[in-house]
Amino acid sequence: MSVENTAFSASGEEVIARSIDIEVDDTADKLKSLAEFDAFYEIERTAREIEEDNFKRVALQFPDELLHDSVQIFRRLKRRIGLDKELYVLADTSYGSCCVDEVAAQHIDANALVHYGHACMSQTYRLPVIYVFGKKTVDVEDCVNRIAPKRSFYAMMSHTHIKQGDCQLAYAEIPDKLLPPDHPESSRTLPEEVDQDCTIFYVGDESLGLTNLLMTHSSCDVYQYSPTSQTSCLASGRTNKLLMRRYAAMQKGRDADVFGILVGTLGVASYLPLIKHIRTLLNASHKKSYTISVGKLNPSKLANFMEIECFVLVACPENSLIDAKDFYRPIITPYELEVALQAEQSWTGKYILDFEKLLAEYGQGDKTEIAEGNDEDKDEDAPVFSLVTGKYRHAKQFGPISSETNSMASPSSSAALIQRNQDNALSLLSDSAAAQFLQSRTYQGLDPRLGQDAPSALEQGRSGIARGYGGSTLDHKS
Structure with a gap:
């Protein structure tokens, strides 16, 4: 009888035999000429940036869905840069497609990195990063006709011009290059915070960026225009459903006593102070925490930590909201943890994914002292009502x-x-x-029986290889 592999125990064969499902971005495949290909991937601009800054070793990083174009891009760039410059192709990162794999770039001693596809602008790196988003076409007339009745928008797009007409339009161009903070020419001219009392217009197809926009601007009407299907819709109509899912995950986090802090980024500014703040917060609430770095998440990895009741994911905004329906434990964001540990929960729909904003509001240092100072008036044995199970439970106490x-x-x-x-x-x-x-487990492993069994006599074992042993002198007993 064959035993089916589970997430808890496996032979390891599936690691070699498995296939990865990738939705290939075939936009460039539909282009009719190499000139259009060069324009789409901004070959001329990228080569000019490399030449002007005299980058000697450049890493080209591609997400899985664009990796099939990497060879062609490599060749087109190589023809335009000096012979003294080297190019290297990097595949997807250990965390997310929007993240820059600066660690891999440093392994090849690269002094610059070109990142293809969508990107998270909240990250800070020690290497100069050139962003190539891909210049997809937009039917401007159709786009304008579909949004004309709206009074005010915020256009989340790059290198796209919209006729303003009688509308008040707020627009900020996304930078296509970021320099390290200590670089003399460094400037992070990122889009400013969007006014909560406005209508947001999003140009693009379904993505994690759109989901994050809906979550962090729940009070705004968000209209989406898809250049692919040339359709528009009120995307914010599903915001309440998204918030309710996150609220349910937060309630499961409120019932948890043992947390795993998942390190899902190494590039976002302030991620180390945030991890320290989370540890302090959990310790002050008498919760146990373990810090884990697992790279990309999957149920099999996290199933190895069965003592953990809830995970807190510290990742960039693009990868923070995880749909944990396939996981054995809930996965929440640092902001959801802040709300869950409050004595009196009050969530108005406000949502924070930016690390620095979260630390500015909650990480002032006096919150932990207040929580510890109230321990004398708190009954540690008092039951806590769970909104998930509808029953009272007794919380475990860890730390002081x-x-x-x-x-x-x-x-x-x-x-x-x-x-x-x-x-x-x-x-x-x-x-x-x-x-x-x-x-608490029924099975705790094999009983070592130390000192209870006498050692057996040494005997000559089998010889040969696994598929056919020979010369055995073992006495097989039934």
Whole structure:
């Protein structure tokens, strides 16, 4: 009888045999000439940037859906730059297609990186980054006719001109090159914050960027125009449904006592201070936390941490909102954690994905002190009502505990817990969620039986290779 592999145990064969489903972007394949191909991928501009800044080793990074065009782009660029300059092709990153893989670029000692496809502008890098978004065509007349009745918009697009007419139009051009912060010519002229009392017009197809826009501007009407299908719709009509899904995930996070902090980026500014803030926040709330770096998320990876009840994903805005229906535990954002740990929850629909804004509002340092100062008036054994199950539950307590509980613990461990194990004997466990989870499991591994069994005599084993042993002197006993 064959045993089907699960997320908890597998032979490893699927790692070699598996195929990755990729929705290939075939926009460039439909172009009629090499001149149009060069214009789409901005070959001339990219080569000029490389020549003017005299970059000697340049990494070209492609998302999976554009990797099929990498060879052609490499050849077209190579013909236009000096022979003393080297180009290297990088595939998708360990985190997300919008993220720049600066670590991989440094492995080849690159001094510049060209990033193809959509990008997250909230990231900060030590290398100069040239962005190539791809110049897709837009039927301007059709676009204007579909948005003409609207009074005010914010156009989220690059290198696209719209006839203003009688509308008040706010527009900021997205930069196509970012320099390191310490570079003398560095300037981060990113689009300014959108006024919440306006109508937003989004040019583009369905994407994570549109989802994030709907979440962070829930009070605005967002109209989407798709250049591919030449259709428009009120995209913000599904905002409430998105918010309700996130609210449900946040309630599951409120019921959790053991958290895993998932490091989903190495380039977003302030990601290290945010991780430190999350650890402090969870410790002040008597929650246990583990910090995990797993790269791209999938259910199999996270299923290895069964003692963790909820994950907090620290990632760029493009990759922060994870639909965790295929995962065994909920995955929430740092902002959702902030709301979940509040004594009195009040969520007006406001949503924050930017790290620096989140730290500016919640990471002032006095919140943790206030939470710890109220521990004397808080009954640690009081049940907590769960909106998920509709029942009361008793929360586990980790980290600093009261003096009454501490008097029962071992002097060597201020956070030791006393409980009965499977043999109905008292045992001491340190402040470890993993140890408590192991103690509660029916199967805890093979019994080592140390000192209980006498060692057997050494015997000559089999010889040969796995497919055909020979010369066996083993005594096979039934």
